[in-house]
Amino acid sequence: MILIADSGSTKTDWCVVEHGQLVRQVFTKGTNPFFQTEEEISNEIASALIPQLTSNEFEAVHFYGAGCAFPDKINTVRRAIAAHLRVSGEIEVSTDMLAAARGLCGHQPGIACIMGTGSNSCYYNGKEIVNNVSPLGFILGDEGSGAVLGKLLVGDILKNQMPEGMKEKFLSQFNLTAPEIIDRVYRKPFPNRFLASLSPFLAQNIEVPAIHNLVLCSFRKFLKRNVMQYDYQHAPVHFIGSVAFHYKEVLAEAAKELGIQLGTIIKSPMEGLIRYHAN
Secondary structure (H helix, E strand, O other): OEEEEEEOOOEEEEEEEEOOEEEEEEEEEOOOOOOOOHHHHHHHHHHHHHHHOOOOEEOEEEEEEOOOOOHHHHHHHHHHHHOOOEEOOOEEEEEHHHHHHHHHHOOOOEEEEEEOOOEEEEEEOOOOEEEOOOOOHHHHOOOOOHHHHHHHHHHHHHOOOOOOOHHHHHHHHOOOOHHHHHHHHHOOOOHHHHHHHHOHHHHHOOOOHHHHHHHHHHHHHHHHHOHHHOOOOOOOEEEEOHHHHHOHHHHHHHHHHOOOOEEEEEOOOHHHHHHHHHO
């Protein structure tokens, strides 16, 4: 048996796989070693994952996660896993970007993009990532992500840039006040998760021209500042993540404007990862 994990900033999808078949799936909170200590990650594995497994013995663990791009962060996650799981073979800890590339492209070259709580992109040659424009996080980058869409929405709401009645509708729906929003963004942990949790308001009101334009402009920026730095004219451009999946029509509109041909758009890489590791 092997264990495959796909971890974003919001949730982690753990899949127990035997002979290429999914036998158990468990969801826990998201893991990100940039924002969490080894102890916090270890506690989440112990309290949320282990009780839902029938065995803690595996031939290999493949963990793909946000923030797992540097040796010290990779080792933090690897130690947290090794503390609770008995693994006879490899504990692979890689980026969620590699998960997207393997899940979308398998062993074929292509451009893989993530558009969920955060956003990212890469050129994948069928074996490894050979080019990656740094996403820079939701403050400096992450164009088109749930966190950035939420940030833009909140900014326009609180600066009275939305049509009449939209501000009241938004604050009422989420039971928030302006001071509470400021506190959640600037003083509480995981502001990216909070902002992303507000972005569904955009999908619910996408027919409002101001909201449609906000989403379209953010997607256009993602394509210009990321995808168009790769050889996009000769490679398919695939997307993964809840934002890409739920706003696929607006994403297709932005891509068409820029002459970018979209490939696959799916919500999760797990099905593709199971196939990849089965092979």
